[in-house]
Amino acid sequence: MDANALHFRKMNGLGNDFVVVDARTGALVLGADAVRAIADRKEGIGCDQLIVLESSEAADVFMRILDADGGEVAACGNAARCVAAVVAQERGRADVTIETENQVLGAHVGADGQVTIDMGVPRLRWDEIPLAEAFHDTRHIELQAGPIDAPVLHSPAVVNVGNPHASSSSDDVEAVDLGRIGPMLEHHPLFPERANISVVQVLSPDHVKVRTWERGAGLTQACGTAACAAAVASIRRELTGRTVRTTLPGGDLVIEWREADGHVLMTGPFALDFEGTLPAELLTPAGV
Numbered sequence: 001m002d003a004n005a006l007h008f009r010k011m012n013g014l015g016n017d018f019v020v021v022d023a024r025t026g027a028l029v030l031g032a033d034a035v036r037a038i039a040d041r042k043e044g045i046g047c048d049q050l051i052v053l054e055s056s057e058a059a060d061v062f063m064r065i066l067d068a069d070g071g072e073v074a075a076c077g078n079a080a081r082c083v084a085a086v087v088a089q090e091r092g093r094a095d096v097t098i099e100t101e102n103q104v105l106g107a108h109v110g111a112d113g114q115v116t117i118d119m120g121v122p123r124l125r126w127d128e129i130p131l132a133e134a135f136h137d138t139r140h141i142e143l144q145a146g147p148i149d150a151p152v153l154h155s156p157a158v159v160n161v162g163n164p165h166a167s168s169s170s171d172d173v174e175a176v177d178l179g180r181i182g183p184m185l186e187h188h189p190l191f192p193e194r195a196n197i198s199v200v201q202v203l204s205p206d207h208v209k210v211r212t213w214e215r216g217a218g219l220t221q222a223c224g225t226a227a228c229a230a231a232v233a234s235i236r237r238e239l240t241g242r243t244v245r246t247t248l249p250g251g252d253l254v255i256e257w258r259e260a261d262g263h264v265l266m267t268g269p270f271a272l273d274f275e276g277t278l279p280a281e282l283l284t285p286a287g288v
């Protein structure tokens with residue numbers, strides 16, 4: 001692969017945005033510095049996550065997910081919809097599969113442009129999130145954020161949908177200073193792998209509002225896995241039914257926690273914003 005002319009797609013799912021590069025034709029080595037340089041909104045292309053497509057033995061494509069801070073993670077719901085759309089077009093079929101670090105996702109690309117991802121069965125045990133301490137009821141864990149005077153998110157529910165999430169109920173998600181509380185909780189010692197932090201406002205038995213501070217990316221316009229985690233948490237707390245419309249700052253996703261097999265299905269849009277070529281200096285940032 002010619003590292004001096006790396007094609008990329010700029011894509012988004014409800015404003016959660018990605019630089020998508022294709023490494024299926026040749027090895028691509030991207031250090032954390034290069035990921036941060038590409039994700040930089042002032043001097044790079046700018047994105048919440050960098051997505052690398054690789055060949056897979058188990059699925060139509062392998063999706064690597066690198067957060068804007070350079071950390072590699074195992075799940076990204078909004079990106080999965082974007083990748084599914086790319087691969088479905090290549091393969092000429094609506095149903096495709098996406099392998100990630102810890103699971104194979106099924107995807108259906110609808111003629112209406114909505115994409116459904118089968119996110120699998122959520123993990124709910126404290127050691128599957130993971131948490132550093134044992135909590136036997138993960139619908140409510142006690143968490144003090146930072147110093148005693150710091151605002152505390154009320155007893156979040158924790159869920160792993162391929163990545164760790166803490167979702168706290170709020171009467172007004174817009175009033176929560178998530179930019180301040182988010183990083184405190186993301187790095188809380190209870191989360192040995194850090195966590196994505198959300199606040200969830202139940203609007204009706206089939207509709208919630210969600211805002212998220214993403215691990216490794218900060219406040220984003222949408223977080224697909226957080227929408228899944230918030231829906232699972234609300235269903236476990238018997239605040240909603242098993243199909244929930246989740247309204248994120250960037251728009252709506254529909255989440256179903258299917259009774260028959262316990263799988264979580266996420267449905268929503270994708271978008272291709274533009275295509276381009278990554279300049280070599282972003283791939284090997286100066287001083288690296």
Ligand SMILES: N[C@H](CCC[C@H](N)C(=O)O)C(=O)O
Pocket residue numbers: 016048049065067073074075076077078079163164196214215216217222223224225226
């Ligand atoms: N920041 C997340 C990964 C991206 C998740 C989000 N973009 C989504 O759509 O699920 C994490 O570190 O687990």
